[in-house]
Amino acid sequence: MKKILKWIGFTFGGLIVVLVLFYLVIHISTERRLNKIYTLEIADFEVSFDPLTIERGRHFADNVFLCGACHGMDYSGQIELDDPLFGRLVFPNITEIKDEYSNAELERLIRYGIKRDGKPAVLMPSFEYTHLSDPDMEAIIAYIKNLPAVENDLPETKLGPLARIFLGLGVFEHFISAEDIDHYAERPPAPEPGPTAEYGKYLASTCQTCHGPGYSGGKGPGEPPDMPIATNITAHRETGIGLWSIDDFYRAMREGIRPNGEKLDEFMPYLNFRGMTDMELDALWAFLQSLEPREFGNR
Ligand code: HEC
Ligand code: HEC
Structure with missing residues (x-):
């Protein structure tokens, strides 16, 4: 009996040591990343305040x-x-x-x-x-x-x-x-503003944090459990917005309402997006429609 207790004690003690070491390594490595000094310099410039x-x-x-x-x-x-x-x-x-x-x-x-x-x-x-x-x-x-x-x-x-x-x-x-981000990469020229898929892509970076890099939604890695899950905004017919019209898209972006009348969670920032111009919404729509439709949740 004593032997077994001793053995359990050792195992338990060992486990704690391993966990403490694991956390220590995590703490030190994240501390280093958070305190890293980036040396990129940009020459100062004037901006116009008109x-x-x-x-x-x-x-x-x-x-x-x-x-x-x-x-x-x-x-x-x-x-x-x-x-x-x-x-x-x-x-x-x-x-x-x-x-x-x-x-x-x-x-x-x-x-x-x-x-x-x-x-x-x-x-x-x-x-x-x-x-x-x-x-x-x-x-x-x-x-x-x-x-x-x-x-x-x-x-x-x-x-x-x-x-x-x-x-x-x-x-x-x-x-x-x-x-x-590659701090030294050359930037591709920005597209001309207009109702085009190219300009839509330029704007749609702002959707990626939530809808994912491939715009098909799903729970993002490490997102808290109570965070609303972004849906699929590719043109996938069953799980995305493949059956929507552009008017449906306008309504979702400006009023936060789906074609079936459901209200979108305000975590979807339509209260910000409702100030987008028609041209910007047309560009976003053209871009989203141009994407390969993906099934929901492939981020
Ligand atoms: C801060 C997170 C966030 C950002 C950024 C965001 N969305 Fe959303 N979006 C959501 C969430 C969450 C939902 C689902 C809401 C619900 O289920 O009620 C949603 C739903 C939608 C819907 C409705 C689709 C459906 O049937 O569920 C559309 C359309 C949409 N988003 C478009 C966009 C576009 C376009 C952008 C970028 C210009 C964008 N969203 C940026 C979080 C976001
Ligand atoms: C998803 C949320 C989010 C969005 C969107 C966002 N920020 Fe931030 N921003 C943060 C957080 C979090 C910090 C603090 C970072 C830190 O302390 O390490 C921050 C920091 C900053 C700071 C101050 C940095 C400092 O010295 O403390 C400025 C200025 C700023 N953001 C400007 C902007 C501008 C301009 C935009 C839009 C182009 C923007 N942010 C979009 C979350 C956001």
Whole structure:
């Protein structure tokens, strides 16, 4: 009997040692990734603050590229999640940070996911913005720089053990965008704005975080269980929007209503998208229709 107890004690003790070591390795490796200093430099540049440019920037930031969906429509930020196991995820108050950033540093953050101090931004989906044209980027920067300051003190993001384990094991998609973007790649020329599939593709990067890189929806890796699941927006007839008309698409994007009258969950940011122009919706529609239809859930 004593022998068995001793044996159980050893096994249990051994297991704890292994778990502690495992977590230690995870902690050290994620700490290194989160504190890595990226050295990419961008030469500073001027942006125009004329009302048309600022309005273009507002349109892109609020209605297309969803900056305001995360940072709040007044850009004063919010605490997204505060969980002892997962950690605290904070969308910072941009109105209080923007003056510390030069235009070039803002571009580096938005396009490459590198913060002013050279460390990578977590969760900020720069992979969706890395391809933006210079004029569009400048318009967004002009809008951000021109925002009125709003007081809202927020704590910093702090990853808990579960988020670290997911990050360490490579479960998340694009949790640290800076790691996924080639900072030195030449940018392909941006398409002319127009109701074309090419321009739709340019805009549709903003759908990928939720609908997946192949736009067929399904639960994203590491997404919390209570997060609404994005549906299939390829033209798959059974599981996607293959039987929809363009008017159905307009209605979903502007009013959040499916053809059968069902209301979409507000996690689908139609409250932002409803400000898109007809041309932009036509372009998105042309692009989504041009994709190979995929079955739901293949991301
Ligand atoms: C999915 C949510 C999300 C979206 C969409 C998003 N951001 Fe962020 N953003 C974040 C998070 C989270 C951070 C904090 C990153 C960190 O502290 O590591 C951040 C950080 C920032 C910062 C400050 C970095 C610092 O020094 O603290 C700025 C400026 C910013 N975002 C601008 C933008 C702009 C402009 C857009 C749209 C083009 C945008 N964000 C879209 C989540 C988002
Ligand atoms: C923040 C996450 C998120 C983003 C970003 C997002 N969606 Fe969605 N979308 C969802 C979710 C979740 C649903 C399902 C809502 C429901 O089931 O009530 C959905 C549903 C839809 C639907 C309805 C299809 C159906 O029958 O369920 C369409 C159309 C759609 N999205 C298009 C888009 C397009 C186009 C973009 C990019 C321009 C986009 N979405 C970006 C989360 C998102």
